[in-house]
Amino acid sequence: MAGMHGQRVSLGQAKGPDVDLIVEGTELYATYQTPEGYPVLYDEALGVFCYARVVDGRYQTTGVPVSEPWPPGVEKHS
Numbered sequence: 001m002a003g004m005h006g007q008r009v010s011l012g013q014a015k016g017p018d019v020d021l022i023v024e025g026t027e028l029y030a031t032y033q034t035p036e037g038y039p040v041l042y043d044e045a046l047g048v049f050c051y052a053r054v055v056d057g058r059y060q061t062t063g064v065p066v067s068e069p070w071p072p073g074v075e076k077h078s
Contacts, residue, residue, distance in 0.1 A: 008035065015047030019066055031059075037076035040066055 010018045011032075021032045021040060032040045032049065043050040043061040051066060051074045052059040064071045 011049070013042075013048045016049075016065065016067060019049055021049065021066075033077055034066055034070075036070075038066075038070050038074055039077060 005024060007023050008020055009023050010020050012018050020035060022035060022037075024031050024033075032042075034040060034051075039052045039059060040049045041052040041059055041061045042048075043063060043065075046061075046063065046065065048065045048067070050061040051064050051070050052061055053074050054060075062071050062074060
């Protein structure tokens with residue numbers, strides 16, 4: 001599979017509607033962000049994509065679904 005570079009895709013969620021996200025990466029590793037530029041991760045426990053923040057150099061879910069406003073401390077990708 002070829003890499004994805006800023007491609008907008010609609011992704012399904014176990015416990016929510018499909019969401020439109022921007023994908024960067026390959027089939028082995030990819031990052032996701034909202035169309036507004038906020039980083040997100042799929043939160044397995046919640047079954048939805050949630051905003052992410054960097055903690056100790058790694059992205060961690062905030063537990064706030066992308067269907068809600070982004071929480072304080074979440075920075076846009078540059």
